[in-house]
Amino acid sequence: MKLKEMLIYSFVFSNLIIILSFIFPIVPCSEYPNVPNPTSVVNMRTLGYISNCESNSVVEYLGYTQSISVAYFSILIVSFSVFMLILLLINKQINKHTKSKK
Numbered sequence: 001m002k003l004k005e006m007l008i009y010s011f012v013f014s015n016l017i018i019i020l021s022f023i024f025p026i027v028p029c030s031e032y033p034n035v036p037n038p039t040s041v042v043n044m045r046t047l048g049y050i051s052n053c054e055s056n057s058v059v060e061y062l063g064y065t066q067s068i069s070v071a072y073f074s075i076l077i078v079s080f081s082v083f084m085l086i087l088l089l090i091n092k093q094i095n096k097h098t099k100s101k102k
Contacts, residue, residue, distance in 0.1 A: 001087065001091050006084060006087045009083070009087060010083045010084040010087065011080065013080070013083040014077075014079040014080040014083065017076075018047075018076055018079075021047045021075060022046060022047055022048045023046065024046065025045050026044060026046075027044060027045055027061060027062065027071065027075065028042065028044055028061075029044070029045045029059050029061045029062070029063075030042050030059070030063060031043060031057050031058070031059050031060075032057060032058055033058070034057060034058050038058075040060075045059070045061075047061075047071060047072065062074055062075075
């Protein structure tokens with residue numbers, strides 16, 4: 001598999017993850033009320049705008065950011081990197097296996 005194909009597959013996969021995060025609650029977040037000394041509740045949420053507006057509490061996406069745009073970018077980069085690494089390892093094993101047969 002060529003590098004260009006792996007980049008395209010990784011890009012499509014990472015965008016699919018972003019689209020799925022609008023529909024399904026797959027993003028870990030900490031939610032706590034806006035009071036002094038709050039206790040946080042860790043749960044999964046969607047990245048949809050409507051689900052984030054209905055809450056009166058503070059939400060930290062991925063454990064470190066309150067900005068939804070930073071969460072989008074972080075998920076995009078992480079999913080792209082993970083899928084690219086998986087494709088590179090698979091490609092390496094396939095090439096190694098075909099060279100050993102010759």
